[in-house]
Amino acid sequence: MLSKNEATVESNKFIGEWMDLKTAAAYLNVSYKTLRTFQTMGLEIVEIGRIRRVSKTALDDFMYKHSI
Numbered sequence: 001m002l003s004k005n006e007a008t009v010e011s012n013k014f015i016g017e018w019m020d021l022k023t024a025a026a027y028l029n030v031s032y033k034t035l036r037t038f039q040t041m042g043l044e045i046v047e048i049g050r051i052r053r054v055s056k057t058a059l060d061d062f063m064y065k066h067s068i
Contacts, residue, residue: 018053021045028059038062 019027025035035054039045043062045054 017055017057018046019056021052021054024054024059027056028063041066 021035022032025032028035030038035043041062043054044058045052
């Protein structure tokens with residue numbers, strides 16, 4: 001049986017550049033809380049009203065900049 005994050009990943013398959021935060025967390029294989037921590041560390045998240053989205057490019061760039 002798929003976990004909630006895996007189900008989100010399966011249903012979205014990361015189509016398009018922008019994804020919601022739960023899908024972004026699944027894309028990075030981290031928890032939602034960790035993704036929000038990444039935001040405090042400089043990950044750019046777009047917020048329009050109550051909608052929050054993050055781009056694949058921003059996620060990939062953030063991970064690349066913080067790799068050791």
